[in-house]
Amino acid sequence: MKTKFTTFIFVLFGVVFFTAKADVSLPNILSSNMVLQRNSQVPVWGRANAGEEITVRFAGQTIKTTADPNGKWSVTLKPMKQKAEPDKMTIAGKNTVTLSNILVGDVWLCSGQSNMEYPLDYRLKKYAAPAKGPDKAMEELEKPKPDQIRYVLVEKKKDTVDIQTAGWITPVNREVLGGVSAAAYFFAKEIFENTNIPIGIISTSWGGTAIEEWTPAWVYEQSPLFETLIDPKDGKINGRIAGNKFRSMIQPIVPFALKGMLWYQGETNCMTEDQAVYPEKVRLMVDLYRSLFNNPKMPFYFVQISPYLYTKRTNDPKKHTEELLPEFWEAQEKCLSIPRTGMVVTTDLVDKLTDIHPSYKWEVGRRLALIALAKDYRKKVVYEGPKYKSMKVNGDKVELSLINKGGTLKSIDGQSLTWFSVAGADGKFVPAQAEIKGKKVIVWSDKVQNPKEVRFAWNERAMPNLINTAGLPAVPFRTGR
Numbered sequence: 001m002k003t004k005f006t007t008f009i010f011v012l013f014g015v016v017f018f019t020a021k022a023d024v025s026l027p028n029i030l031s032s033n034m035v036l037q038r039n040s041q042v043p044v045w046g047r048a049n050a051g052e053e054i055t056v057r058f059a060g061q062t063i064k065t066t067a068d069p070n071g072k073w074s075v076t077l078k079p080m081k082q083k084a085e086p087d088k089m090t091i092a093g094k095n096t097v098t099l100s101n102i103l104v105g106d107v108w109l110c111s112g113q114s115n116m117e118y119p120l121d122y123r124l125k126k127y128a129a130p131a132k133g134p135d136k137a138m139e140e141l142e143k144p145k146p147d148q149i150r151y152v153l154v155e156k157k158k159d160t161v162d163i164q165t166a167g168w169i170t171p172v173n174r175e176v177l178g179g180v181s182a183a184a185y186f187f188a189k190e191i192f193e194n195t196n197i198p199i200g201i202i203s204t205s206w207g208g209t210a211i212e213e214w215t216p217a218w219v220y221e222q223s224p225l226f227e228t229l230i231d232p233k234d235g236k237i238n239g240r241i242a243g244n245k246f247r248s249m250i251q252p253i254v255p256f257a258l259k260g261m262l263w264y265q266g267e268t269n270c271m272t273e274d275q276a277v278y279p280e281k282v283r284l285m286v287d288l289y290r291s292l293f294n295n296p297k298m299p300f301y302f303v304q305i306s307p308y309l310y311t312k313r314t315n316d317p318k319k320h321t322e323e324l325l326p327e328f329w330e331a332q333e334k335c336l337s338i339p340r341t342g343m344v345v346t347t348d349l350v351d352k353l354t355d356i357h358p359s360y361k362w363e364v365g366r367r368l369a370l371i372a373l374a375k376d377y378r379k380k381v382v383y384e385g386p387k388y389k390s391m392k393v394n395g396d397k398v399e400l401s402l403i404n405k406g407g408t409l410k411s412i413d414g415q416s417l418t419w420f421s422v423a424g425a426d427g428k429f430v431p432a433q434a435e436i437k438g439k440k441v442i443v444w445s446d447k448v449q450n451p452k453e454v455r456f457a458w459n460e461r462a463m464p465n466l467i468n469t470a471g472l473p474a475v476p477f478r479t480g481r
Helices: 002-016 136-142 182-195 217-221 267-272 275-292 324-337 361-375
Strands: 035-037 042-047 053-058 061-066 072-077 083-092 096-112 149-153 199-205 260-264 300-303 341-344 387-394 397-403 409-411 420-423 429-431 433-437 440-444 453-456 466-468
Touching: 035 199, 042 053, 042 083, 053 072, 061 072, 096 182, 136 182, 136 361, 149 182, 182 199, 182 260, 182 361, 217 275, 260 275, 260 361, 267 275, 267 324, 275 300, 275 324, 300 361, 324 341, 341 361, 409 433, 420 440
Parallel strands: 035 096, 096 199, 096 260, 149 199, 260 300, 300 341
Antiparallel strands: 042 072, 053 061, 053 083, 083 096, 387 397, 397 440, 409 466, 420 429, 420 453, 433 440
């Protein structure tokens, strides 16, 4: 593993900086307006003529190095405290590159498929106004924005050795900002408003992509679970070329120093694969990224995909049932066994079950921020909804114990609890009644005298109303697992 990984790192930088007959230059992820990671060693790298002496100056530090025979050079800045006052960086060799308006704060990598890609100005491109309250994304575009939040929007390009981007942008650039991930934007806004720490967002997503496309083939080749499933000739796994998005959308960013990563993906994998292996694919990707970005404890927070009529996707290769989505929800929840992870539930953020792109990205971003605020910024906030803990059968009723850190249990609409079902020894589930009794939920059905199992929100249509007083929805579950 170490030999293969070392070789990969060599190739990673060898490819990006193979052509060395040029003035001092930088990868596109390093530009004016950027945010550098506080309290961390910060790599700065680029290319120049072979043997050229390079001097990097920033925040009182001066570091010198020499470009190697391939023209590649790199230095590492010592850890810095947060800095909201703009500073400049100079990189000097035979020519000098000056980067201005640089802040020091926290940088988050935001990736996934179309729901992470979903831009802040989505309404201007495709009308899909939310039914529940005002369109906060459109409102946000017109509001003044703090200069301490910066963004990089990585363009969707294949087979490139550097990311394609306009570089780091400030919030005043409304036209470019509109294309930034809405979930990432509202995450950054919530974090900044609660901490006053400058926040950098690297927005790199691609609609319709599977998780395999964000992880190189060699990672699967070295996994005992997947080594026989990946084609050594073309690097395909499950019919997809492993790592084809990683190469152009992630690899050129390495080794930019990061605080953490946000991940909003799963719709494609939900429709096309055995749900049981998805958590291991997530673990392989997370382990790789933590290694590449030299941050073994890097937080990884993700979004559980929303209710949607997958059974209507008749052209998909797998025959869908109404339980396909909750099975994938279960697989996503199992990813929480990976250290330093957190999950957002979105069962209450849907207007139409025929829309795979629900509009409430401001709430998705806020919920992701709640996890980070609690786990990384030591804020006393509730960041998760009720979760199943255990069950106890009392006659013809089931008493459910839930883990709930958000005050009391309640119904979001004041109505009876929805989307509970029970089954007896025959395993046939029927809709059930449910009520809150203190810290527990009591479930029963007149059709089941001796209940054995309970399911909650176990259907692709499920938009249940059980929440806690913090307004966060309960996690779908089934007992007996």
